[in-house]
Amino acid sequence: MFPVVMQDLTVVVRGKTLLGPLDLTLEAGGITVVMGPNGAGKTTFLKTCHGVMRHSRGSINWQVPVDQAAQAQSFVFQSPIMLRRSVLENLTYPLRLQGMAKHKAIELAETWAKRIGLAQHLTTPAPRLSGGEQQKLALARALITKPQCLFLDEPTASLDGSATKEIEALLQEAAANGTTLIMSTHNVGQAKRLGDHVLFLHQGKPILYAPASQVFDESNKGGQNELVQRFLQGDIIE
Amino acid sequence: MTDIWDGLAQAFWLLVQLDPTLIEISARSLTVTLTALVVASLIAMPLAAILAVRRFKFRRVIISVINSLMGLPPVVVGLFVYILLSRSGPLGGLGLLYTIDAMIIAQVVIITPLIISIAHQSMRDLWSEYHDLLISMNTTTTQRILTLLWDGRRALITAALAGFGRAIGEVGAIMIVGGNIENATRVLTTAIALETSKGDFALALALGFVLILLAVAVNFATHWVGRTEREGKW
Numbered sequence: 144m145f146p147v148v149m150q151d152l153t154v155v156v157r158g159k160t161l162l163g164p165l166d167l168t169l170e171a172g173g174i175t176v177v178m179g180p181n182g183a184g185k186t187t188f189l190k191t192c193h194g195v196m197r198h199s200r201g202s203i204n205w206q207v208p209v210d211q212a213a214q215a216q217s218f219v220f221q222s223p224i225m226l227r228r229s230v231l232e233n234l235t236y237p238l239r240l241q242g243m244a245k246h247k248a249i250e251l252a253e254t255w256a257k258r259i260g261l262a263q264h265l266t267t268p269a270p271r272l273s274g275g276e277q278q279k280l281a282l283a284r285a286l287i288t289k290p291q292c293l294f295l296d297e298p299t300a301s302l303d304g305s306a307t308k309e310i311e312a313l314l315q316e317a318a319a320n321g322t323t324l325i326m327s328t329h330n331v332g333q334a335k336r337l338g339d340h341v342l343f344l345h346q347g348k349p350i351l352y353a354p355a356s357q358v359f360d361e362s363n364k365g366g367q368n369e370l371v372q373r374f375l376q377g378d379i380i381e
Numbered sequence: 382m383t384d385i386w387d388g389l390a391q392a393f394w395l396l397v398q399l400d401p402t403l404i405e406i407s408a409r410s411l412t413v414t415l416t417a418l419v420v421a422s423l424i425a426m427p428l429a430a431i432l433a434v435r436r437f438k439f440r441r442v443i444i445s446v447i448n449s450l451m452g453l454p455p456v457v458v459g460l461f462v463y464i465l466l467s468r469s470g471p472l473g474g475l476g477l478l479y480t481i482d483a484m485i486i487a488q489v490v491i492i493t494p495l496i497i498s499i500a501h502q503s504m505r506d507l508w509s510e511y512h513d514l515l516i517s518m519n520t521t522t523t524q525r526i527l528t529l530l531w532d533g534r535r536a537l538i539t540a541a542l543a544g545f546g547r548a549i550g551e552v553g554a555i556m557i558v559g560g561n562i563e564n565a566t567r568v569l570t571t572a573i574a575l576e577t578s579k580g581d582f583a584l585a586l587a588l589g590f591v592l593i594l595l596a597v598a599v600n601f602a603t604h605w606v607g608r609t610e611r612e613g614k615w
Contacts, residue, residue, distance in 0.1 A: 195516050210519075218517035224510065227532040237518055 144207050144215055144291050145171030145323060147192070151201035154187050154347075162187040162347045164201065169325065171291075173339030174318050176355065177327040180374065184347035185327035186221070189294045192325065193218050214241075217285035219295040223277040225269040230261050233269045233280055237288050255283045259313070275306030282310060286317055293317060295326040299333065311337060331375055335359050343371050388586025395587055407591060410568040411599075413481055413555070414548045417488035421548075422541050425493050429500035429540075430526040430533075433508040444501065450494035455487075459554030462487045466558065479560040484568070487554040492544035499543050503536030504529050538603055545603075549596050569595070 146168050153163035162184040169175060177185045190196040192203060193216055205212035217237075226233050234252035239245070256262045259279040264272065269280060278298060285293055295314070299307040314337060318324050328334055334341060338355035351358065351368050358371065395403045432444060464470050466478040466486070477483045507529050515525050530537065552570040559566035561575060569592045576585035 190513075193517060195513055213519045216517075216519075218513075220513060220517075224514040226511070226514075226528070227507075240518060240520060240524060 144205055144212055145169065146206065147292075148204045149192075149201065150204075152191065152198055152203060153200040154184075154191050154196060155199040160347055162191060162344075163198075165347075165349050167342070167349060167352060169323075171323050172318075172321070174314065174324040174326060174337045175340040175342060176334040176338035177325065177342045177344060178329075178331075178334055178374065179344035179350075180379075182346070183344040185344055186296050187347070188342075188344060189218070189296050189325065189327055193294045215291040217288060217290040217293050219278075219281050219285050219293070219298050221297045221300050223274075223281035225272070225277055225280070227268065227270060229266050230256060230269050230272070230280060231265040233284055234287055237284060241288060251287060255287050259283045260309075275302050275309070278302060278306065278310060279313070282313055286313070286322070289320075290322060292323045292325065295324065297327050297329060300329065307333070331377075343368070343374070345370055384582040384586060387583035389590060391583050392587035392590040396591065403588070403591060405564070406567055406569055406572050406588070407595060409481070409566075410549065410570070410592070411595065413484045413488065413568060414545060417485045417492060417548050418541060418545050420485065421489045421493040421496055421544055422537075424489070425496035425540070425544075426500050426530060426537055427526065429497050430504045430529045432497075432501050433504035433529065434522060434525050447494050447497050447501075451498050453491060453494065454553075455491055455551050456553035456557065458490050459487055459557030462490060462554065462558050478558060479562060479566060481559070481566060483558040484555040484566060487558045488548045488551060491551060491554060492548050495547055496540045496544040499540035500533075500537055503533050503540070507533045507536075542600055542603055545599060546596065549592065549599075 149165055149167045149169075151163070152165040152167075154161045165188075177188060179185055187196060191198050194209075194213055195218065207215075226236055228236070231249065231252050234255055235245070235248040238248035238251060243251075253262070253265065256265055259282075261272075261276060261280060261283075264276070269277065272280060282295075282298065298314075299310050302310065311333065314324060314326070318339075324337075326337070334355070338359075341351065341353060341355050341358040342349060343351040343358075351371050359375070394400075432440065462483065463478065465472045466475065466483050467473055468478070477486070508525075511525075511528065511532075515528060520528070550570060552574055555566075555568065556571050556574065559568070559571065561567050561571040567575075569588055573585045573588045573592070576582075576588065
């Protein structure tokens, strides 16, 4: 499936360029952290790569047919979208879509519910869970199909410390199990903790794509990019 | 005021005695309305979901037309169905005029746009909530429609109940296509109209109370089956 090659990728909505032109090749494995100030195009980048948003120009080429690539991806949104069903049914939903037998889907869903600490809430309507629980459920629902690539749009933006820690542990485990994670975040600390690569966007354009070790290496000063350096120092960038 | 008390008393006695005519008319009312409701729901609900999920040419025009059809005057529908089913009409050969089937057809025509319109509003809201998730899960259009219909089932029950309310109280169209024939096509509403025209207000009121009772009972039963109150807001 990887590498995914983007050429001249551009997204224009109502005459405004939200992303691009962008030329980038993403390799398999690890966690790529997408950073940048508000309006940099992080969400647009993730949604376009995943196919939720259409690009206006250019191309995204996976190494497998588009349908196959789409089947092997999942997406976790900043605000978790819960199906108006129970926790168990939320977890079995993607499995049933893929044609898994009901009893097998339930078995797997119960295992995942246990892993994310929701085993006691299997029959609870998912929309009634707390924000942190909903995000964990959304992540488990995305991972339950064992995707090769997982996109995450600021998955811990509205969560407290302990919920963030649990989510990060699940993400690290997923990456260790071979899922390629592409995740946007505002949180520099989180990017340092999780990132293997960093993609920095500004006004829809890629400013920097480099290994995290280089970007966060203090002697290297944000990969030698002034804008990235200022962002990492906490300056407000417009 | 005396008529109302007389009506109440007569309704009570008719019910207590399980008056055969009352039972027959009530059963026919329910049969016609519930059959029409099932047929209309089977047409309307998938259409409502399709209109929410799919984007195609003239979609907005179709939605506007359906919304306008919610206010269809039943008498005009009755006339239209009558012309279709009359011996010289295009469907005259079916011999449906003055039968229960004709009454069901008329009610289906009346309540289908109403159910589509109400169901579409809830399907549209649910689709805007689910859009990104279902697209990201690479679902097919059929899977999206089925998901909306299942997850929005409580709102759909409300749409169906609105259709039921309109159908059970309908008189103009079914009078025209059914003919209010005793032991054949007479239902509660047409019987009420007949008794009122005869000046038997007490019996008309009694039938009216029974009609209200039936409507309330069906509403309660539907809410109980759907557990709309127990499971709260989704």
